[in-house]
Amino acid sequence: MRSAFYLLDVAPYGSEKAYGLLNASAVSIEMEVTLGLYADGVYLALAGQDGQALAAPTMSDTIYAYPEIRVLAHEPSLARRGLLCESLIERVELVDDADFLQRIRAAECLIIL
């Protein structure tokens, strides 16, 4: 297998899924790895995260630490949540609906936790 698309549709810090999916992406960097933020998963794109108060790792650090992971944010999901006017992590690429679906199809497998 040469490529994988990890889909996150749950908000970070409220459950382990974002942390788990980020780490799964990090250990897959030998392949072409895409992390797709969809629905509530787009909250992971927000800049200024700091997990210390929760004694939790700051997940945006992982996005910065692994430039090999391509991070896409589903633009309609961002718009629906009023996040387009918020500051987002620079490394996150905003894509429209059609492009997002096309990237899912382009990967050899789709993984959702």
Next chain:
Amino acid sequence: MEIFFLTKPPRSDRTELCLRLLQSSNDAAIYLAGDGIYNLLEDSLKALPPERIIVCKEDMQARGVAAREGVAVPDDFYERLVEDLMREGNRVYTF
């Protein structure tokens, strides 16, 4: 063939994503189990030939949902699903 395995109810974000991938597919079949059964009550699967909709009988009975004419309700739902998942050339999406 593209195989879709849906276990989420109609208003779920994942169901919405699944249906959009399904609608843009040329050769697809969808397996419904768990809360995915409730999608039988919607019009969202009307465009798919009924024989390409395969439903888990136990989940359907438990939820009091009836399948419309032509929808497949096999006794060996999971055996059939695994066969389709393993068949060479099939692409699988689970939601």
